[in-house]
Amino acid sequence: GSDDNDSEPTPTPTPTPTPTPTPTPTPTPTPTPTPTPTPTSVADRFVGSWLAGKGGCINGSALKMNVIKVSDNSVRFASETVRYENESNCTGNIVASYRQAEDFSLVSNIGAPQTVQTSSYNKVDWQLVVAGKLTQKQPAILGFKNANQFCLVPTDEPNAIHNYLQQANFDLTNTCFTKTTPPASMQKPTQVLATASFRLGDNKESWADVLSQLNDQGRQGYALLTPSVRLDNPDGSFALYKNLYVKNNKSTDTYTYKTVDVKTNSVANRYLLWVNELNKQGSLGYIYKLSFGEVTSDTDKYLFVKNDKKPATYSYSNRFLTNTSRTSILNAFNELGAQGCKLIYANSEFTNNGTTNGTFYVPTCVNSSTHNGTYAYRYFEVPQHIPFNKDDAIKLEKLLKEQAAEGYRLVDANNNLGFFNIDGYLFERDSENTGPIEYKVFIEDAASETDEPYIVENRIQDQGTLGWFFAVRLGSVYTNSPTNYDLASGVVFPK
Numbered sequence: 222g223s224d225d226n227d228s229e230p231t232p233t234p235t236p237t238p239t240p241t242p243t244p245t246p247t248p249t250p251t252p253t254p255t256p257t258p259t260p261t262s263v264a265d266r267f268v269g270s271w272l273a274g275k276g277g278c279i280n281g282s283a284l285k286m287n288v289i290k291v292s293d294n295s296v297r298f299a300s301e302t303v304r305y306e307n308e309s310n311c312t313g314n315i316v317a318s319y320r321q322a323e324d325f326s327l328v329s330n331i332g333a334p335q336t337v338q339t340s341s342y343n344k345v346d347w348q349l350v351v352a353g354k355l356t357q358k359q360p361a362i363l364g365f366k367n368a369n370q371f372c373l374v375p376t377d378e379p380n381a382i383h384n385y386l387q388q389a390n391f392d393l394t395n396t397c398f399t400k401t402t403p404p405a406s407m408q409k410p411t412q413v414l415a416t417a418s419f420r421l422g423d424n425k426e427s428w429a430d431v432l433s434q435l436n437d438q439g440r441q442g443y444a445l446l447t448p449s450v451r452l453d454n455p456d457g458s459f460a461l462y463k464n465l466y467v468k469n470n471k472s473t474d475t476y477t478y479k480t481v482d483v484k485t486n487s488v489a490n491r492y493l494l495w496v497n498e499l500n501k502q503g504s505l506g507y508i509y510k511l512s513f514g515e516v517t518s519d520t521d522k523y524l525f526v527k528n529d530k531k532p533a534t535y536s537y538s539n540r541f542l543t544n545t546s547r548t549s550i551l552n553a554f555n556e557l558g559a560q561g562c563k564l565i566y567a568n569s570e571f572t573n574n575g576t577t578n579g580t581f582y583v584p585t586c587v588n589s590s591t592h593n594g595t596y597a598y599r600y601f602e603v604p605q606h607i608p609f610n611k612d613d614a615i616k617l618e619k620l621l622k623e624q625a626a627e628g629y630r631l632v633d634a635n636n637n638l639g640f641f642n643i644d645g646y647l648f649e650r651d652s653e654n655t656g657p658i659e660y661k662v663f664i665e666d667a668a669s670e671t672d673e674p675y676i677v678e679n680r681i682q683d684q685g686t687l688g689w690f691f692a693v694r695l696g697s698v699y700t701n702s703p704t705n706y707d708l709a710s711g712v713v714f715p716k
Contacts, residue, residue: 353673
């Protein structure tokens with residue numbers, strides 16, 4: 222038979238495998254970084270403004286506590302009297318008082334918060350400030366009913382703390398506090414240009430020590446605001462005198478000071494020799510700050526300053542006026558200002574106008590090599606009460622706002638112009654300084670002679686931290702502009 226069945230079968234071809242497509246790698250998603258939480262400290266829960274319970278509604282007044290952080294476990298309480306709109310029953314809106322903060326206490330060694338049921342509390346040390354000095358530390362309990370309400374609690378037994386907080390009438394108990402909006406006194410400027418640090422230096426006996434202190438502070442960026450501020454002495458009946466310094470925390474500028482003695486051979490020459498010295502020091506890069514007055518017979522001592530980081534030279538101009546009408550004087554200010562000369566002094570002097578001795582009104586101004594703009598001046602006669610009161614403050618606040626809108630800054634509130642029997646305010650517009658202008662007004666000086674150094678230093682530092690600088694010599698008016706200064710202070714930060 223046939224052997225066909227024995228033939229080898231045709232091999233089935235091995236199919237070419239379809240290549241497995243290389244998978245597109247899934248990109249590993251970048252994890253969203255967890256934001257680092259801002260670390261909170263035990264002091265933070267206290268910071269802000271708090272309204273005390275009304276107590277007995279005395280004269281329609283209320284107490285606001287402004288709590289400022291001093292360190293991670295300490296805060297300062299600055300209490301401020303404010304008024305209710307309806308004084309008879311302490312209702313309605315809170316009305317600004319325009320008063321400086323005057324009562325302080327220090328809360329330190331704040332312990333970790335302890336929880337009891339729905340309440341929590343911190344053990345603290347409390348120190349009142351009495352007659353300008355911190356008293357002994359007293360242990361105290363500050364209990365929180367919730368984040369917006371706390372009391373000074375008269376017990377340290379946990380359940381009793383909770384019960385006290387549940388039963389307390391926060392509207393009436395004057396040791397219980399409810400979170401509130403900051404009063405006008407604690408508002409920041411709408412536009413914070415920088416913050417300020419203030420410092421008081423002791424008055425020195427010798428002129429060498431005075432200059433040494435000025436330059437030591439100047440190297441640290443602190444400029445002299447005003448010397449020999451009279452303050453109350455917590456340790457005795459004699460007044461204390463302190464030198465007030467300020468630092469612009471946004472600037473790294475440093476300052477060098479020098480004093481110059483000028484001997485006068487006749488009364489009529491005193492003013493002329495002063496102007497000569499101003500021009501001489503100006504050519505050396507120093508701008509005039511102030512006069513320490515006659516230090517020995519016929520010898521005056523003057524203070525000059527320079528900005529180490531922003532060198533400039535200065536020249537001075539003046540006018541000798543016999544027509545002392547206000548129109549004539551303002552015309553002279555504006556003529557000098559139109560030449561880029563900034564007013565630094567204006568008053569009557571017995572001097573020589575180049576041809577004759579006599580009494581002249583002598584506007585005196587400074588030109589800086591780094592300033593290319595012009596100045597313009599306006600004066601407003603505004604009668605004031607003695608003492609300056611809330612109505613005066615409201616009037617001044619309105620005037621400041623109106624002038625700021627037109628670029629004019631307050632440069633004299635103390636009648637340094639020597640206008641006879643006239644109260645008013647001089648404003649200046651610098652064509653090169655077009656930044657925002659804001660003010661805060663009080664009815665008393667911040668550096669008041671009735672207050673002790675501890676009170677003054679804390680009060681002004683709280684404002685500096687918010688972004689306020691002195692607009693007038695003793696701080697009854699603050700401004701957001703570091704470069705602003707008045708005629709009574711003289712230049713603070715030369716530029």
